[in-house]
Amino acid sequence: MKTFEMRTAIHFGENSLERLREIPYKRILIITDPYVVQSKMIDMITAPLQKAGKEFDLFFDVVPDAPVDKIASGVRKFLAYQPDCVVAVGGGSAIDSSKAIREFALKINNYGKVGLIAIPTTSGTGSEVTSFAVVNDTAAHIKYPLISDSLTADEAILDAELVRSVPPAVTADTGMDVFTHALESYVSAAHNEFSSALAEKAIEICGVFLLRAYLDGNDMHARQKMHVASCLAGLSFNTAGLGITHSMAHQLGAVFHVPHGRANAMLLAHVVEFNSNINKHSRSQKEYLPAVKRYSNIAHVLGLSNFNKVMTVRSLVNWIQFMQKEMNIPLTIQEMGTIPPDAYFAAIDKMADAALADSCTANNPRVPTKEDIVKIYTKLWSF
Numbered sequence: 001m002k003t004f005e006m007r008t009a010i011h012f013g014e015n016s017l018e019r020l021r022e023i024p025y026k027r028i029l030i031i032t033d034p035y036v037v038q039s040k041m042i043d044m045i046t047a048p049l050q051k052a053g054k055e056f057d058l059f060f061d062v063v064p065d066a067p068v069d070k071i072a073s074g075v076r077k078f079l080a081y082q083p084d085c086v087v088a089v090g091g092g093s094a095i096d097s098s099k100a101i102r103e104f105a106l107k108i109n110n111y112g113k114v115g116l117i118a119i120p121t122t123s124g125t126g127s128e129v130t131s132f133a134v135v136n137d138t139a140a141h142i143k144y145p146l147i148s149d150s151l152t153a154d155e156a157i158l159d160a161e162l163v164r165s166v167p168p169a170v171t172a173d174t175g176m177d178v179f180t181h182a183l184e185s186y187v188s189a190a191h192n193e194f195s196s197a198l199a200e201k202a203i204e205i206c207g208v209f210l211l212r213a214y215l216d217g218n219d220m221h222a223r224q225k226m227h228v229a230s231c232l233a234g235l236s237f238n239t240a241g242l243g244i245t246h247s248m249a250h251q252l253g254a255v256f257h258v259p260h261g262r263a264n265a266m267l268l269a270h271v272v273e274f275n276s277n278i279n280k281h282s283r284s285q286k287e288y289l290p291a292v293k294r295y296s297n298i299a300h301v302l303g304l305s306n307f308n309k310v311m312t313v314r315s316l317v318n319w320i321q322f323m324q325k326e327m328n329i330p331l332t333i334q335e336m337g338t339i340p341p342d343a344y345f346a347a348i349d350k351m352a353d354a355a356l357a358d359s360c361t362a363n364n365p366r367v368p369t370k371e372d373i374v375k376i377y378t379k380l381w382s383f
């Protein structure tokens with residue numbers, strides 16, 4: 001038996017932040033990052049709370065990649081304030097940090113039900129609707145995925161006004177993160193009809209609106225569409241899981257601090273080639289790996305096609321690389337110019353071991369060996 005369940009109530013569209021005036025909580029801890037506070041974006045959150053007479057306090061010592069020491073600081077703040085609701089405001093790091101802070105604090109002092117409302121300020125992670133969080137042990141250079149239904153937010157608020165000022169580079173990285181979530185969940189070994197439908201719609205939206213949002217940040221129609229696509233992709237991978245693009249990207253982030261969405265974008269074409277094995281097919285071959293048909297379906301959703309399935313998958317690989325080039329996302333590690341070659345190649349063996357052990361690897365449509373992972377990391381260095 002399989003089960004599909006949506007645990008999070010989703011509020012979206014114009015003026016959706018007004019939902020904060022109606023929430024059934026009185027004492028709220030807002031968890032966010034310094035930029036949200038310094039840019040005054042936080043006023044968009046606090047204003048409706050003030051109008052509704054809610055009590056609130058702020059914890060804004062959140063930094064990228066959710067390091068465990070910052071989470072510990074948040075747990076201390078939580079236990080001191082004892083909120084009945086956490087409002088997480090920010091990108092994936094802020095939302096993941098909020099999930100972990102609430103989870104760990106309630107294991108120390110479970111004084112009752114504490115709600116979680118997630119308000120994303122980027123269109124990328126889908127963390128507002130998932131039962132996942134990723135925390136980072138900065139000393140060991142390891143990212144740990146946390147998976148539990150208790151991490152899932154009770155409500156998510158998707159208001160595109162919060163992403164209006166996101167710069168083009170971040171729009172590109174987070175947008176390709178959305179696409180990667182949707183594509184990996186679509187070809188996942190654990191996919192189902194519900195996850196596939198959500199993934200297809202997210203991919204269709206990316207195909208139409210991602211480049212528009214990148215080229216014109218004030219195109220609020222495109223912004224709102226990508227905000228919804230991010231959520232749809234999150235719902236999809238929450239039930240179907242992901243694959244080795246994410247497993248390998250986690251290591252690039254932990255070891256070399258490559259932004260997560262950018263790492264996914266750079267790896268994705270290589271992983272599609274591996275999962276479909278298209279570089280090994282002959283023209284007369286009749287039987288393909290199962291992922292070939294799935295990738296071919298997605299190519300058709302994007303309006304791509306060719307005279308056979310292998311060439312259609314190749315067109316998908318070309319589309320991914322075209323989007324990278326159009327949005328100035330490096331195709332190789334060497335192109336980034338920030339990682340020394342000696343350091344990169346010295347880290348590949350350890351990164352490959354960690355990627356194989358990563359929980360995302362279990363649902364990859366083709367079972368990889370360590371040698372396979374090492375080859376992909378090696379190819380990623382340069383053409």
